[in-house]
Amino acid sequence: MRHLRSLRAFIRELESIGELRQIDEEVDWSLEIGAVVRRSYDLRAPAPLFTNITGYQGTGFRVLGAPGGLSGPAHPLARIALALGQPADTPGQSLMEAVVAARDRPGIPPQVVPAASAPCKENILLGDDIDLFAFPTPLIHGNDGGRYIQTYGMNIARTPDGSWTNWSINRMMIAGRDTLACLIPDPQHLGVIRAQWAEQHEPMPVALALGVEPGLPFAGAYPLPEGADESHFLGALFGEGIEVVPAETVDLMVPATAEIVIEGHIAFDETVMEGPFNEYPGYNAVEQSPKPVFHVSAITHRDAAILPVVAAGPPVEEDHTLSGTMHAAEILYKLRKAGLPVTSTWFSYESAMHWLIVAVRSDWHETMPVGSAELARRVGEVAFEGKAGYGAPKILLVEDDIDITDINEVVWAFATRTHPEHGEVHFPAEPHVQLSVYLSEAEAHSYRAGKVLYNCLLADLFDEKDRPVKGSFENGWPKEIQQRVLDKWQAYGYR
Template identity: 55%
Template structure:
């Protein structure tokens, strides 16, 4: 695997395949940057790099760092290149590599030995701190404010130093020195924040923006409590991440980051944060008081680049950034439980509301279980895990389906799920509160009834009578398939169809 160690190396790699659009025309941080980015995502056009931002000096911005491409071969190129595989690889290769890394020993980060590290080329401390000089976008028209942190890493450490957590949680600009922070109490960031409250001290935090491209994906991966995501990334690439000590908090930060923001999150001060359009794909409709982060330092690279995500209808970074890592962690958990699972995939086009679990076609022979029993075993693993916190709907299929192809998933679901007895329910399961299908009482309790749609066929038919797909690979002789493929261009078609 190729380990790209900076955002700039990531951008250069994508330039080589035509997946970057440099924009030299001046654009406004107030909605214009994000509108261009959203349009690029809707068209699956190259990711925009904004080189000139109105009333902002010395900073650039990057939109859609985890978006998809319209080029069939490079559909997942941004995710693939970020995680070290070939640009044209199947995203399932990334998932398998993430699973494999979960089985290896962690490789802790190391402190950079370079006397001059990129993230400290410029240092603002104390009175020099001014968040308003950064190219923070106003993303959506009805957002409660400008959102600085949508695709960076919040780094926090427990008071005893035993656990460092890296996560992505949104932060809204208040003024020169303050941010309002979304800190869900049941996520790892919230757990560590609570530990500092118990100690009676504000929570030290560093926000790393424009980090090396693999970090946001492990930051979005639901690894267990007490696992350092940076050490997991070390295991993934088989080499340690290089860090450097922050200026005003006792936290190690990525040496090649574009921008580092340091400070302390209060347990007393709050500010109205939100609304914000979020990953389910709907306009935000309410805000609420959130803890305030008081900024003590900002360090940054020369001509620094701020990456940002434009949440909304799929597909954007909110879907790729936690969809693939969540699928990988779920696959690891199910395989570790001894279940015959071939692959897990979160359907990005569903705005991460559907997870597909594919089992081996011979699952019935090797387990002696009914499909209902298999579904119950899968649900008991997934819905009781951190990875399943945001998943309320699972489609369970045999692995003759390409789980990454939404057209195949829709066909299989529609044709294989019985209209009466396919649903298997799991009551009172933990759930995040962002999906719009939730009732008010479910949001208050962080609980909902979840479901597996059982589309398995193997126990419903004799082995020699099971339905077989009528497609190119199954309904014509192999010799004729080969002839057609060899003569495809002679018929006048291109490789793309």
């Protein structure tokens, strides 16, 4: 387990394995940066680091694109793995186990370090010096309603009684030199905390930390129960607390190594128009609506600060890798706590988080006195319940002869193992994220819609001796033939 304590340490690691592309060619903040980031996702190219941005030459400010995107075939999950303290070539199911292992450990709170030595305090801007346009925030998509400075940072807020601090990622658009427009859905924890401040007719103190250490966005994406502190969970994962310092104008602690920290209050009774902005289902957004206003009271930043940017849209991008990884881990934790024979879970990144894949032991039928329909029902009841299952509309339930992190195997299992007439288990009117494009207006506004589990289990359909066996390279040839072919692969002329 290796704890990378800053975005810059993460960038150095990416560079060392060939997963960073420094772009010194001049690039325009208006759309060009967003297009390059989007193209890098499509090609699974190294993360782009922009150093020469139109209108910002001489400031030293930089933009890092695709900080949590997928990588090339040598280590496709490298950015995720490094952020979570694992080697770059760690496979997906091992990442699940590392995260789940931290779930039962006691949380470790942050360590307060001297503000004088904190990199985030190298520059402190107050009063008339506050100007959000001083940073090279890109206009990411051609249809965006404005420049989104918050696509991969941490919103830090605390309840009025001080009992709960929440760290989350919610988009924020620049509305003026010292104002932001904020998306804060009511069911999300940031919305729950803001409602408590609104009940007291008070604005909510908030700090927006951008360019934080790489594990923090993953912790912020983890669907912990209400009242749990994501920074403590990250401490449990690494076995040591993150480093924090007091903010300048609000009573909150902020990450000491953050590149940029924006402080202020979110109004309880004031809105500004926000959007549209593309989101994780992958479609061009068209909606603009009033959103809460964030009034900025201070900005602190590092010299030559680096702004991380996500170009949300079709898979695979950070909405999928962060939420998909961490939500699947929590569902795995809950399924095991329920005593179900689950070996792993995985949100298919390629499905834009609409397919949760659950694998059970291939011998489940010998260990459980129920058929596959009842097992499927039990899995769905646990997986769809609570915050972790909120964004999981469809589950594919398979045996663990399938590599659930391989989309090709998942599609094959779904296509060949689900009975078209009675292979579905329906769960009506479940809590549901509002962004799926197939929802009716009533479903989207009520945050409730039907969900489904596709039963791809075979074990109870056949006698053990007759059970279908995957005709793969590993299963279809004797071990000595497999090894001979592997040893001679280059001799055959392959590379």
